[in-house]
Amino acid sequence: MSDRLTALRRSVDQPPAGFDWDENAWREAGERVLRLVAAASTDWESRRPSPDHPDDALKLFSGPTPQDGVAFEELMTRIEREVLPTSAYNGHPRWLAYIMGAPAPVSVLGDLIASSLNQNSGLWRVTPSSTAIEVQTLSWIAEMLGFPSAAEGIFLSGGQMANIVAHAVIRDAKVPWDARAFGVRGFNGNAPQLRIYASSELHYCHEQAAEILGMGRQAVRKVPVDESYRMRLDLLAQMIAEDRSRGDLPIAIVGTAGTVGTGAIDPIPELVSAARDEGLWLHIDGAYGAFATLADNCSIGLRALSDANSVVCDPHKWLFSAIDAGVLLVREAGRLERSFAFHASYLETADRGARVDFLERGPENSRPQRAFKVWLSIQAFGRDGYAAMIDYNIRLAAYLEELVRATPGLALAAPRELSIVCWRVELEGLDRPALEELQVAVIEEIERRGIAMLSNARLQDGRTAIRACITNFRTRAEDMEKIVKASAQIGSELAAKSRR
Ligand SMILES: Cc1ncc(COP(=O)(O)O)c(C=O)c1O
Numbered sequence: 409m410s411d412r413l414t415a416l417r418r419s420v421d422q423p424p425a426g427f428d429w430d431e432n433a434w435r436e437a438g439e440r441v442l443r444l445v446a447a448a449s450t451d452w453e454s455r456r457p458s459p460d461h462p463d464d465a466l467k468l469f470s471g472p473t474p475q476d477g478v479a480f481e482e483l484m485t486r487i488e489r490e491v492l493p494t495s496a497y498n499g500h501p502r503w504l505a506y507i508m509g510a511p512a513p514v515s516v517l518g519d520l521i522a523s524s525l526n527q528n529s530g531l532w533r534v535t536p537s538s539t540a541i542e543v544q545t546l547s548w549i550a551e552m553l554g555f556p557s558a559a560e561g562i563f564l565s566g567g568q569m570a571n572i573v574a575h576a577v578i579r580d581a582k583v584p585w586d587a588r589a590f591g592v593r594g595f596n597g598n599a600p601q602l603r604i605y606a607s608s609e610l611h612y613c614h615e616q617a618a619e620i621l622g623m624g625r626q627a628v629r630k631v632p633v634d635e636s637y638r639m640r641l642d643l644l645a646q647m648i649a650e651d652r653s654r655g656d657l658p659i660a661i662v663g664t665a666g667t668v669g670t671g672a673i674d675p676i677p678e679l680v681s682a683a684r685d686e687g688l689w690l691h692i693d694g695a696y697g698a699f700a701t702l703a704d705n706c707s708i709g710l711r712a713l714s715d716a717n718s719v720v721c722d723p724h725k726w727l728f729s730a731i732d733a734g735v736l737l738v739r740e741a742g743r744l745e746r747s748f749a750f751h752a753s754y755l756e757t758a759d760r761g762a763r764v765d766f767l768e769r770g771p772e773n774s775r776p777q778r779a780f781k782v783w784l785s786i787q788a789f790g791r792d793g794y795a796a797m798i799d800y801n802i803r804l805a806a807y808l809e810e811l812v813r814a815t816p817g818l819a820l821a822a823p824r825e826l827s828i829v830c831w832r833v834e835l836e837g838l839d840r841p842a843l844e845e846l847q848v849a850v851i852e853e854i855e856r857r858g859i860a861m862l863s864n865a866r867l868q869d870g871r872t873a874i875r876a877c878i879t880n881f882r883t884r885a886e887d888m889e890k891i892v893k894a895s896a897q898i899g900s901e902l903a904a905k906s907r908r
Pocket residue numbers: 506507565566567568569571611613664666667668693694695696722734
């Protein structure tokens with residue numbers, strides 16, 4: 409052996425210690441972790457949905473980079489003392505803000521297992537079980553939504569990313585030039601302006617997709633809605649005709665199955681016909697509402713999403729999966745690869761083409777095993793279990809709606825289709841600006857007192873509503889009663905102060 413080789417060999421004799429654990433260390437640390445997780449996931453009535461002093465987090469989590477390692481025990485104590493009290497709990501029975509699913513225990517543990525397996529779920533060769541599980545879970549979800557079994561899909565970080573990916577697929581399917589190579593301005597730079605039609609209640613991610621894909625936000629035409637917050641078909645037809653006569657290129661209609669504001673469902677059967685007649689792609693953004701197709705009390709209109717060209721749904725909303733888990737399904741197989749595959753030489757494997765390489769279906773190379781926790785949950789609850797719980801959430805919302813209707817000082821503010829209820833505190837003696845401030849103040853005060861976590865919706869006339877969205881398997885009738893009582897009481901307390 410040469411001197412250099414000997415010296416090099418000696419230099420790697422002693423590896424830095426502390427990175428790995430033996431089985432006992434795993435068990436000890438794991439037991440402590442599970443105790444902490446169980447405590448943070450139960451006994452909800454003794455805890456608030458949101459932290460008492462959220463700003464403490466900024467003080468607690470600042471400071472220099474640690475120079476030396478800290479013992480795991482000490483880190484766990486820090487989590488108990490500092491992280492748990494400054495966290496917000498969307499699994500709390502009265503977390504009704506935005507659209508967030510409470511994470512089912514089985515999905516939380518599923519994420520732990522997936523993390524330990526650390527499957528880099530882009531390439532079949534390095535993740536056979538993960539890839540097969542993702543394919544199977546996508547086909548279960550397709551079946552739940554009435555999509556054909558030949559449909560293909562991909563798990564992404566959430567509804568936003570799934571919609572952005574959908575817009576890339578739509579662009580490549582509908583423009584008559586190679587948009588991947590030449591962009592949306594075309595080979596000569598003089599291609600027509602692309603147009604996508606969505607209701608004015610759309611989620612902002614569709615405009616973001618148009619920005620990211622270089623179509624420009626102007627590509628998204630916002631079609632006004634009717635009094636039920638549903639896209640107006642007469643204006644849709646008119647806008648398409650206007651755009652065509654101007655020389656623009658309409659490519660898609662985006663229908664929303666459960667708007668983020670009021671939970672409205674666009675007239676999907678009519679959008680299916682309109683898209684067919686106009687030769688447009690029909691994409692359904694069902695990030696929130698798509699899984700309501702499972703519920704007995706689902707409208708027939710919603711079920712028509714099975715006729716769309718593509719649909720987005722969010723298991724981390726109504727399948728109660730831990731974040732993150734969004735899904736894009738595309739009816740015609742091969743479309744995702746047509747938009748995303750690069751066939752990089754360093755990733756070529758002997759069985760290329762024979763299996764699914766998810767990195768060819770989307771914009772991520774290294775990707776987590778998102779499907780695993782959803783695969784576990786679907787088995788744990790079954791299609792019927794989910795149908796019953798989603799149905800129950802919708803019935804709770806109907807109960808909340810009636811409670812609001814029956815409570816003096818409160819007024820319903822928008823029609824309800826799914827599990828979102830919007831209401832306002834309406835009291836005499838306050839002008840419009842004061843009433844506007846009151847709605848926001850009530851939401852904030854309910855949060856401050858640790859009663860519930862609500863959020864707001866903007867109504868068609870520009871006013872603000874107090875809004876609750878129930879995508880939570882822990883929420884009960886008593887929780888509905890508490891928030892109605894709290895909004896009426898706090899509303900009149902705050903109104904009395906503002907009249908003074
Ligand atoms: C209709 C709709 N689309 C897209 C999204 C974005 O989903 P995510 O937050 O999972 O990215 C939401 C979020 O609430 C939504 O309601």
